[in-house]
Amino acid sequence: MSLVKVMTDLEALEHCIEKGVEEANSLIITYNRRGRFDNMKSVASLQKLLEMLYEEVDLLTNPKNGKYLTGKNRRHVVNKIRDKAIPKEDRRKDNKTGQPPTEDQLLMSEFIHGKLIFMVESGKHMEHSLNGWVSQFDLLDIESLPIQKLEERIEEAHKTTDFYLIKPKEIVRIFKDALYNMNISLIEKSFNILNKCEKIKYAKNYNIVDLKGQRLIVDKYYYDKIVLARMNLLKDLGSSINEYNFALRSNKKSARIRSIVDSVSEMLASNFECKFIYQSYAVISVEAQNVCIEKESFDESFWNDFIRRTDRRQRLYDSKPIKEQTWFWRKLYAFNTLSLIEYMGFEVGDLLVHYELENKQRVNELSLSFEKWLEENNSLNKLEVFKNTT
Structure with a gap:
């Protein structure tokens, strides 16, 4: 059927949604953040x-x-409506260990590809740990975040919250951890995408640094043996790998954390004659292409992906039975995280408003769940026990 139709960006998005094109639902979120598209990537996605x-x-x-x-002034011109909608052409590679990459993840992987091409042309060293690659690609510097101002933003965000225990320092630490994990995940995901597309080849090495400071590459079996011993020790010390890794990155350590780090170091030295272990990624070859992804487009995709992860993490916690939802930072994780993203100058759209409107209900549910938990566990001191659950 031939029928010429001319639409604005918003009209085209709403038209796609009306016709049952599910992908338009996520794209309209991008549009609504600023009431417009601010890059051609989104426009191209809408055209598809x-x-x-x-x-x-x-x-x-x-x-x-x-x-x-x-x-x-932009207008989309369409003609000859199809008798039956066809699936969107999907250039994403299936991932046996998870979901296929999103459009934002594909764009970020292309940005990484461009960086790798530049490094090869500049004669740069092409093997680094994941943290090393984060630095090489000039990704978000977690340690440069304005911690005090972020803590003040959390205090401001909760000035009307009817709850007696808000920990800005803990919330900001969790925000930093989430961004750190986002950086690491981005590198791993991008390398896998580029490798599957045969745009790069890389090798993953398992390394130990011996007591003389020499690096040795070991097999995965031996490396995993060390990882297991470290995990068991941390468990015995009442700690975790996340807390341990955070301690290694932190300039300020409490006496307890210093003791944990020292205990792990002593165990590694006595049992495995090494100071520490790490994984590295050695890029062996890079396909030379004309790749030009602007940093602004990369940043937008980075925060889009992080916001999706934030929402997904909150929904996962919300899927637990209400009576088990007794952790303040998890109950209000999305609201806190989105508030900090917005404070840093990035658009979060209506999602923050959505969680802000739910705050009173969430706090009430949290208080009731915690009271129930106290009754069931016959706790003596409400405040002290709650501190141990956050």
């Missing part, structure tokens, strides 16, 4: 969605110069 519904899809051009109209 329209191609599911129409045989002919294009953008309206300026008759004076033949260039595409931009901003508020």
